[in-house]
């Protein structure tokens with residue numbers, strides 16, 4: 556995780572922090588806490604994920620090796636961390652949320668493997684390593700993605716369910732976020748729009764589905780594992796929708812401001828394939844303003860949670876200043 560955070564992130568204050576006097580000091584304190592939190596939860600998550608996946612020696616070994624190769628290649632783990640943080644913000648135990656955190660990361664990783672294929676974005680670098688098809692060949696990469704998608708639903712199906720949310724509700728939630736009216740919808744319109752001018756509304760449609768849907772679902776699944784009330788679920792949904800868009804605007808910005816080495820994936824790709832992005836439509840400064848506006852919107856959505864929303868608030872603030 557990057558630790559050099561730009562001071563502009565100091566501007567958005569959480570209500571529960573207002574008693575602290577010096578903003579810069581305050582920000583450093585928040586960031587150290589968040590770094591510790593992220594590292595601890597990530598370690599717990601990685602252990603659970605390792606246990607949830609078949610060992611790479613299990614027959615047929617190639618597919619399990621390929622699944623593990625992409626899963627453990629060094630992603631930021633934003634979605635699982637959001638899932639765990641949402642559960643914790645509502646007082647839910649981590650053990651309930653962990654299988655769901657593993658499931659969302661499996662779906663996310665499958666989408667990255669398939670997105671990198673020659674028939675899609677044709678990328679050779681992901682998470683700082685050669686992409687799955689470069690290492691295992693195209694057929695095996697497709698299968699590794701398919702297997703990750705499938706195991707995600709097995710992990711959810713194995714959950715016991717909770718008083719307000721049955722296992723079928725969890726499966727419906729994840730299916731909607733990742734299906735043809737979620738993640739895949741975004742990818743379809745994205746593919747169809749390459750090389751064409753598109754409106755900001757269409758761009759929002761792509762990003763709402765391609766990026767925001769799974770981010771929002773990660774939060775919702777965490778909340779469901781904590782037996783969230785309908786009001787709490789709505790609060791986290793509104794937070795996720797704005798945060799997901801802010802995350803994608805930042806992703807577009809980083810694509811043109813960072814190097815491939817810094818990103819761990821091919822930088823400048825959007826411009827190369829004439830992809831519609833926020834900086835292309837609004838200019839770099841306009842995109843930065845938009846990311847800030849959406850982050851503020853996300854933070855405001857958390858207000859009903861009071862101080863319980865502090866961790867999620869910090870994550871939103873950090874997302875605005877991330878460097879990869």
Ligand code: GRG
Nearest residue numbers: 630631632633666667669670738742765766806
């Ligand atoms: C179903 C093939 C298929 C695609 C669906 C999600 C998606 C559409 C494609 C994945 C590629 C992509 C550019 C998605 C947009 C969301 C995004 C910015 C992903 C990168 O997420 P990070 O930065 O990645 O969290 P790490 O590697 O840190 O997990």
